[in-house]
Amino acid sequence: MFEAGTNVPIPNVYIRMNRYSNVLSYSPFKEGTTDHHGYFKIKYFNNYFGARYYLDIISGEHNSKFQIPIKDRKSHSTSYLYAYSHFKIRIKNNLSNNATVIMNFNATRDYNDYYNYYYPSYFYPKANEDITETTIFRGMATMALPFTWYYSTPSLPSSIVYYDTIPASTKLDTITHLIQIN
Numbered sequence: 573m574f575e576a577g578t579n580v581p582i583p584n585v586y587i588r589m590n591r592y593s594n595v596l597s598y599s600p601f602k603e604g605t606t607d608h609h610g611y612f613k614i615k616y617f618n619n620y621f622g623a624r625y626y627l628d629i630i631s632g633e634h635n636s637k638f639q640i641p642i643k644d645r646k647s648h649s650t651s652y653l654y655a656y657s658h659f660k661i662r663i664k665n666n667l668s669n670n671a672t673v674i675m676n677f678n679a680t681r682d683y684n685d686y687y688n689y690y691y692p693s694y695f696y697p698k699a700n701e702d703i704t705e706t707t708i709f710r711g712m713a714t715m716a717l718p719f720t721w722y723y724s725t726p727s728l729p730s731s732i733v734y735y736d737t738i739p740a741s742t743k744l745d746t747i748t749h750l751i752q753i754n
Contacts, residue, residue, distance in 0.1 A: 657712070658747075659741075660705055664750065672724050676721070711738070
């Protein structure tokens with residue numbers, strides 16, 4: 573198990589081997605964590621009634637939960653995980669009206685959710701207010717995060733769509749991205 577882009581081994585990644593077959597629909601079979609070299613070894617398993625085996629790889633600080641098929645008992649698999657970075661949104665409303673800001677980006681807020689989703693987020697800065705969203709979002713480190721946003725006010729149903737990018741950062745950085753409404 574290595575970190576993508578750096579080839580640094582990742583210790584303490586939780587790995588679970590699952591068995592799928594015509595007889596058993598799903599059953600956890602073996603589990604453990606990677607050692608300080610990023611390795612995890614499963615010493616023995618049977619090909620029970622033509623079962624298929626998959627590894628679930630779960631890491632807290634990397635974009636991670638996915639399955640890898642194991643083709644035979646002597647399979648070797650190298651996996652690369654992308655580290656997370658964290659960000660906050662700061663919105664400075666320079667208008668004399670309250671506004672609603674709608675943003676669409678590929679990120680997640682929930683640390684129990686292993687996948688990123690593309691969904692809108694809503695923010696409500698008051699007139700001449702400067703707010704920083706308290707939620708910490710996460711995206712993949714070393715990759716820029718493109719997103720779109722627009723705003724509306726009581727007198728303006730919706731503005732043009734703006735295209736913006738949160739720059740790439742390093743693992744576990746927290747950056748605050750500023751949006752100004754003029």
